[in-house]
Amino acid sequence: MKTGKEKFIPIIAMIVLLIGIFSTIYVNAYQIEKDTIKINGQDFTFDQLLSNGVEQTIETDEGEKTGIALNDIIIYSGVDCTQCHEYTIKAKDGYQQTVNWDILKTGILTDYKRVFFPDTAHSFWVRDVIEIEVK
Amino acid sequence: MNNLKFIAGILVFGSLWGFSECIIGSSLSETGLPTGAIMTGFFAITFLVISRMTYHRPGMQFGMGIVAGSLRLFNPFVGCHLCSALSIMAEGAIFEIIWYNISFDFRELKPITMQISMGIISAYFVYVGGYIVTQILTPIISGSGFFVGNLIAFMPNILASGLITALIGAVILPTVLLTRGLDLRLKDKLYYPTTIGISAFCWIFVVGYWFMLA
Numbered sequence: 571m572k573t574g575k576e577k578f579i580p581i582i583a584m585i586v587l588l589i590g591i592f593s594t595i596y597v598n599a600y601q602i603e604k605d606t607i608k609i610n611g612q613d614f615t616f617d618q619l620l621s622n623g624v625e626q627t628i629e630t631d632e633g634e635k636t637g638i639a640l641n642d643i644i645i646y647s648g649v650d651c652t653q654c655h656e657y658t659i660k661a662k663d664g665y666q667q668t669v670n671w672d673i674l675k676t677g678i679l680t681d682y683k684r685v686f687f688p689d690t691a692h693s694f695w696v697r698d699v700i701e702i703e704v705k
Numbered sequence: 706m707n708n709l710k711f712i713a714g715i716l717v718f719g720s721l722w723g724f725s726e727c728i729i730g731s732s733l734s735e736t737g738l739p740t741g742a743i744m745t746g747f748f749a750i751t752f753l754v755i756s757r758m759t760y761h762r763p764g765m766q767f768g769m770g771i772v773a774g775s776l777r778l779f780n781p782f783v784g785c786h787l788c789s790a791l792s793i794m795a796e797g798a799i800f801e802i803i804w805y806n807i808s809f810d811f812r813e814l815k816p817i818t819m820q821i822s823m824g825i826i827s828a829y830f831v832y833v834g835g836y837i838v839t840q841i842l843t844p845i846i847s848g849s850g851f852f853v854g855n856l857i858a859f860m861p862n863i864l865a866s867g868l869i870t871a872l873i874g875a876v877i878l879p880t881v882l883l884t885r886g887l888d889l890r891l892k893d894k895l896y897y898p899t900t901i902g903i904s905a906f907c908w909i910f911v912v913g914y915w916f917m918l919a
Contacts, residue, residue, distance in 0.1 A: 691843050
């Protein structure tokens with residue numbers, strides 16, 4: 571005769587697999603592909619940002635990284651009081667991180683759409699950026 | 706088993722787990738494979754289950770997570786030391802919680818369906834739980850603050866990433882349990898030199914390399 575554990579553990583395992591399968595389908599169905607980056611509600615190409623910003627090299631614990639300074643990008647997008655906001659950097663897979671101006675102004679955006687900061691955990695180095703939301 | 710032997714066991718298994726995360730994990734990440742999912746499904750589950758089979762004591766896997774996570778903090782090979790270290794520490798604690806009601810002689814796990822099911826459940830929740838904990842704690846410890854909206858937006862991705870880990874766990878746990886018949890215990894006079902020697906090797910290799918690069 572089966573005990574309680576022998577009944578419930580296989581059911582929980584099946585539910586876990588179903589959660590994993592449906593989440594995988596959802597993630598693949600809703601991935602956003604776009605060539606532009608939305609900043610403060612406006613879409614920009616990387617070349618547009620590059621022509622209006624300063625290319626900068628920063629030192630990280632994974633070596634030197636070069637890209638457009640994020641403070642230039644934010645100012646170019648029309649944000650007046652840069653210190654008054656928080657900034658949510660969003661990736662195409664749904665990953666996002668929120669930083670304040672003190673952190674954001676130290677960062678860069680590379681031509682492969684990844685942001686880097688010199689003094690943060692790597693979880694803030696968002697890949698495949700599609701949007702920087704100004705809150 | 707006395708407490709000193711138990712602590713030496715935590716140290717050696719935690720060090721081996723941390724060492725594999727630092728050395729093998731970093732090599733895997735360069736290949737573009739889902740490193741975290743593979744490392745948890747294969748190495749973490751293997752070390753956690755073997756230690757439970759060998760020592761039959763609660764608290765061991767939690768201690769192993771602390772040791773492995775601490776070693777990961779010194780990892781010179783791949784960045785994001787803090788996020789990975791927090792994740793590993795959480796993984797040890799989550800495994801301990803999941804296995805709280807499973808007896809130390811594993812009598813509930815005789816049917817193969819139970820072994821596969823526990824492999825799926827353990828691997829999935831250990832990985833996903835560790836992932837969520839690090840998403841919450843890393844921003845807090847880094848000083849930028851935790852925003853629940855960021856976690857919710859990424860939740861489908863976290864839940865999806867655990868699927869590979871669950872499938873690996875389904876194979877690994879029954880495989881590890883096959884070794885139950887083997888007597889892995891060392892003779893008393895060899896126990897401390899072996900456990901301390903292996904632990905020291907893991908720490909000297911990782912920490913030593915970190916100092917060389919610093």
